[in-house]
Amino acid sequence: MAEHRLTYRSTLEASEKLLDDLGELLARYRVDRGLSQWVLLVVSEAFNNALLHGNKRDPKKTITVVLRVNQSEIVADIIDQGEGGVEKVRSRRTSGPLAESGRGVDLMERFATSTRFEELADGGMKVTVSFCRSGGREYAKSPERHGGKDGY
Amino acid sequence: MDIEMREEGHAAVLTLSGRLDLASGSTLKEYVKRLAEKNVTSVHLNLAEVEFINSSGLGALVSVMKEMRLLKGRLTLSNLASYVQEIFEITQLSHIFEIYATEEEALATYHEVAVR
Numbered sequence: 001m002a003e004h005r006l007t008y009r010s011t012l013e014a015s016e017k018l019l020d021d022l023g024e025l026l027a028r029y030r031v032d033r034g035l036s037q038w039v040l041l042v043v044s045e046a047f048n049n050a051l052l053h054g055n056k057r058d059p060k061k062t063i064t065v066v067l068r069v070n071q072s073e074i075v076a077d078i079i080d081q082g083e084g085g086v087e088k089v090r091s092r093r094t095s096g097p098l099a100e101s102g103r104g105v106d107l108m109e110r111f112a113t114s115t116r117f118e119e120l121a122d123g124g125m126k127v128t129v130s131f132c133r134s135g136g137r138e139y140a141k142s143p144e145r146h147g148g149k150d151g152y
Numbered sequence: 153m154d155i156e157m158r159e160e161g162h163a164a165v166l167t168l169s170g171r172l173d174l175a176s177g178s179t180l181k182e183y184v185k186r187l188a189e190k191n192v193t194s195v196h197l198n199l200a201e202v203e204f205i206n207s208s209g210l211g212a213l214v215s216v217m218k219e220m221r222l223l224k225g226r227l228t229l230s231n232l233a234s235y236v237q238e239i240f241e242i243t244q245l246s247h248i249f250e251i252y253a254t255e256e257e258a259l260a261t262y263h264e265v266a267v268r
Binding site for chain 1: 218
């Protein structure tokens with residue numbers, strides 16, 4: 001499985017650069033446009049959570065994205081240097097339809113084949129998302145929740 | 153993201169292109185806020201050239217809609233790419249926003265309101 005490691009400072013500009021870099025890599029591996037869009041969406045959601053909630057936009061902290069690609073699967077790890085927060089993700093609650101944040105994790109769970117949240121020994125959080133390249137798109141779960149009070 | 157604006161009667165028509173995400177969402181909110189300060193409270197967004205949207209972009213659109221509602225104005229959307237349309241449906245925002253297939257259809261409703 002080919003592996004690429006991308007590391008960014010926790011800035012707004014980095015979220016744009018990530019999309020440029022990731023789009024380029026997905027094109028290089030000839031990932032079809034439909035799947036690429038969902039990979040970009042899901043990874044950007046995890047990245048923005050790492051930026052805003054994990055590293056709290058501290059430019060001294062970094063976010064690392066590890067992308068692994070083969071013929072059948074795409075897997076991405078998004079790793080921050082924050083203080084964890086898996087419990088907050090798990091306990092996020094439904095917010096109203098007019099909420100301005102809190103839809104990110106639901107979109108991740110909807111469009112990735114699998115999603116895993118893990119607290120690291122050094123305090124950061126690692127989010128792992130995978131996508132099946134063969135066959136039709138597989139939805140992991142039904143998005144019954146719409147947004148959370150903590151903005152995840 | 154680029155924003156091009158033109159006036160159609162009392163409505164401002166904004167054509168967005170590029171990505172609507174964390175950074176550009178703030179740009180859009182600021183842009184519409186400046187319009188509101190000039191008493192422009194009818195805003196149409198043509199999303200035909202929006203190639204990427206995420207939850208931050210959706211949040212920006214919700215924010216703009218709420219601002220327009222507070223001012224008793226309107227926000228309409230049109231020309232959603234199928235990818236964007238699917239995200240609206242999954243998040244159920246398709247029930248919250250006034251969405252039209254084309255810009256012409258959306259603008260016609262402004263004229264209807266003005267005639268009444």
